[in-house]
């Protein structure tokens with residue numbers, strides 16, 4: 001299979017330049033939409049071969065970058081049929097093809113451990129994230145099988161794989177775009193939008209001291225935590241109870257349509273060629289590289305996420321220079337109830353009613369980050385512990401609302 005995108009970076013750069021020129025003349029951004037795609041809960045995988053030779057299919061390539069387009073086309077015509085298809089996961093309404101998607105790349109979201117993420121906003125209103133994997137250590141067949149396992153993980157708290165592309169040289173994965181950005185971006189204010197740069201390197205509008213941070217009240221953080229916990233617990237039930245995420249961290253958690261945490265990037269960690277050390281701060285002490293990841297290490301990483309949600313301190317480097325903190329050490333260093341309050345995010349402390357619940361959540365987080373893997377709770381136990389609090393919180397909120405309604409009626 002040919003190098004379909006060996007001019008990829010230049011092609012995308014050309015798209016971005018086009019956007020910049022467009023902006024210069026129109027003083028606004030063209031057709032970037034955040035309407036997400038429609039899908040049901042079916043989960044079969046269907047192959048949709050992509051025909052690069054279809055007439056009129058990729059005129060923008062021609063206008064944008066003729067030599068690259070020519071190379072792309074020449075190579076594509078030599079591709080064996082069936083080897084060049086964009087594979088859509090059934091249930092996802094594929095109102096686009098690979099060509100539309102590449103033509104609609106509106107920006108570069110960032111470079112992660114496993115590759116680069118691009119946002120593609122198509123004219124039909126669908127916005128997706130395209131992940132271009134850099135190093136995949138799997139034969140073609142195994143890669144496809146692996147993705148079918150991932151595609152079968154369907155849960156409201158797990159970001160669904162929508163489509164993928166696989167050839168010898170190129171592996172792409174397509175996900176929904178979450179327009180609110182990641183939980184990391186919300187907590188620490190790093191930019192979640194795509195910014196057009198001449199050098200085609202990721203840039204961020206993150207303000208020093210996190211001025212871009214979102215306001216996140218206790219209920220929102222609780223929904224993020226409960227959602228993420230449910231998502232991870234669901235993942236752990238798959239593949240005969242053996243599936244591991246391997247890269248739980250706040251930049252891989254988004255908000256679903258009900259504003260609950262939703263886990264993304266499932267399956268990435270077990271595909272790469274060289275075992276790499278994952279983002280420092282989230283990995284369990286026993287994890288020296290990606291291959292050591294286990295369900296117990298997912299629980300550890302989730303524990304760090306809980307501590308991050310409670311403290312709004314970052315356990316890993318975030319572009320823009322927010323302070324990196326060893327969260328386990330920080331929480332361990334506090335003694336007594338008074339000091340415990342000092343570790344919480346001040347925004348949360350404004351609501352004195354939730355302090356007890358925060359302490360409870362901190363305890364759950366600390367049980368997850370136990371040094372010895374077997375001392376950590378299982379993910380479904382974590383969910384149960386959290387749901388007790390969550391349901392109590394919900395019934396208290398309902399009671400409060402009912403009381404307020406009653407008061408209003410009495411006043412009227």
Ligand SMILES: Nc1ncnc2c1ncn2[C@@H]1O[C@H](COP(=O)(O)OP(=O)(O)OP(=O)(O)O)[C@@H](O)[C@H]1O
Pocket residue numbers: 109110111112113114115116117129131175176177178179181182192247251252254264265279
């Ligand atoms: N589906 C998505 N919707 C919106 N933003 C996304 C989506 N997926 C990724 N991003 C953002 O794109 C950027 C790059 O993501 P990517 O997953 O490639 O790397 P990462 O999360 O920073 O690190 P890692 O590769 O270790 O997971 C991050 O800022 C991430 O939050």
